[in-house]
Amino acid sequence: MNASNDTAPLVIIGTGLAGYNLAREFRKLDSETPLLMITADDGRSYSKPMLSTGFAMNKDADALGMMTAGQMAIQLNAEIRTHTRVTRLEPDARRVWIGNEPVAYRDLVIAWGAQTISVPVAGDAQDAIFPINDLLDYGRFRVAAHGKRRVLILGAGLIGCEFANDLLQGGYEVTLVAPCDQVMPSLLPPEPAAAVRRGLESLGARFHLGPVLERLERQDDALQALLSDGQRIDCDLVVSAVGLRPRIELAKAAGLKVNRGIEVDRQLQTSAEHVYALGDCAEVEGLNLLYVMPMMSGVRALARTLTGETTPVSYGPMPITVKTPVCPLVVSPPADGSEGVWRVEGEGNDLKAEFRAADGRLLGYALTGAAVQQRLALNKQLPPVLAELPQVLSLKSPG
Known part of the structure; x- marks a missing residue:
């Protein structure tokens, strides 16, 4: 692509909830500016929160997908490059690299999300540990789980408990292992945590809180997990739900300021002009919130900023609804x-x-x-997570 920056497209890296919702909001305000979206996966539109409801609803990956990349390209009047990885960011030249191909941008939005944290496990069955962070991950796990019944979940946080509830309702036997003394320790005080645990146990969940998984070995057609306290657990599959880490490596290599996530200001602009970050990979004034509500607040603000109306993001009260219907x-x-x-x-x-x-x-x-x-x-009684700023009187063109 040899376009000058004045006529270059808005480039969005990522076609998850953040990327596609930003594209939709942007198109409501600007139907003409060229739009290029780049994704490492197949570009299907889906709702990521639905990944932890699929077994209870008996839905495979295709059923959770809502629109193909081709259908989204038509809807958004956009070019969408699937199975494509950005290999380098070059903010000074306002371009990204796809292999040896430079791609110029008018503005760049990084919306490539977060990656699952992997834990080292000894033994010969590491390939039986499945992270579930996107639709392709879910599809692989769904295929592997066919005909199986015993699932070991690593992690007892929000995601681990949601997957436990879903798998239990889908007819699986579930055991959770986590090095903590209660479920969701970073979110809940002990009493509500105990209520959630009781709810999951009423469906048949078993908890091993305190130890970690040290070794996973194949035992004929099954698996055996060895915990750090010496206990052995027979299972068929393992789900890794130990947490997410914002993707920052390419941003850091490009000289952008990073901390836990890619550091952005209230306009979601990074330390480089014309480069923004949105969603799970972004850290807004020290806040890295991996939830839908703050992402959607960012989407609405950034769409206006990208169309010439500088709009700082603000977060009101943002309660989290956890998908554990048993409790x-x-x-x-x-x-x-x-x-x-x-x-x-x-x-x-x-x-x-x-x-x-x-x-x-x-x-x-x-x-x-x-x-x-x-x-x-x-x-109504809660303070805002990130207070609204006084009204911005001047407008800034993104070009």
């Missing part, structure tokens, strides 16, 4: 460093936990079971 859960964790005390009330699995400051201000909550009905009232 419904909505949580709004207090910001890191918040000073306060958890107070819990309720019975059984119907709990309301409030995190309040010394002056009584509500800074976070966790609701389980029937108590989730109180979320709207509590949301």
Whole structure:
């Protein structure tokens, strides 16, 4: 592509929820600017949160996919390059490289998401450990799980518990192993965590909290997992749900500022002009929020910025609805460093936990079971995650 930067396209790297939703919002405001999307996978449009509902709904990867890359290209009036990896960013020249091909851009949006954290495991069955981070991952695991029944899940965080609930409802036997003393330790106080665990156990889940998986060996047609406390667990498949890490390697190599994620300002601009980051890979004023609500707030703000109306992103209260229907859960964790005390009330699995400051201000909550009905009232009391800035009076052209 030899276009000058003035006539070059908006380039979006990534066709997940962040990339496709940005493209849709951008096209509502600008139907003419050339749009190029680049993705390492097949470019199918799908909702990533649905990956942890597929077994309960008995849906394979094709059923979870909503539109093909070709259909999305027509809808968005865009060129979409699938199975294509960007190998280098060159912000000073306003171009990216695909192998030996330079691609110029007017503006670049990095929306390539996060990657699963892999844990080293000894033994001869590492290929039986499946991360599930996108539709292709889900499809591979779905094929491997056909005819099997015993699944070991590494991790008892949000994703691990969601997959456990889904697989249990899909008829599988599920065991969770994690080096923590409760489920979702970074999100929940002990009492709501115990409620979620009880709910999953009522479906048949087994928990081994504290040890880690040290070794995975093949045993005829099955697997045997050796834990660090000496326990052995027979299983057929292993799901890795130990967490996600924002993809920052190419950005760092290009000289962009990175921390946990790619550092961006309130306009989602990186340390380089005309380069933006959005979604799981972006760190906005120290916040790296791997959830749909902050991503959609960024989508709406960035689409306006890219069409000439500089718009800083802001995050209001952003509760997280966790897909554990056996024990419904909505949580709004207090910001890191918040000073306060958890107070819990309720019975059984119907709990309301409030995190309040010394002056009584509500800074976070966790609701389980029937108590989730109180979320709207509590949301009105929460402070914003990232406060709205005063109105920006001047407009900036993205070109």
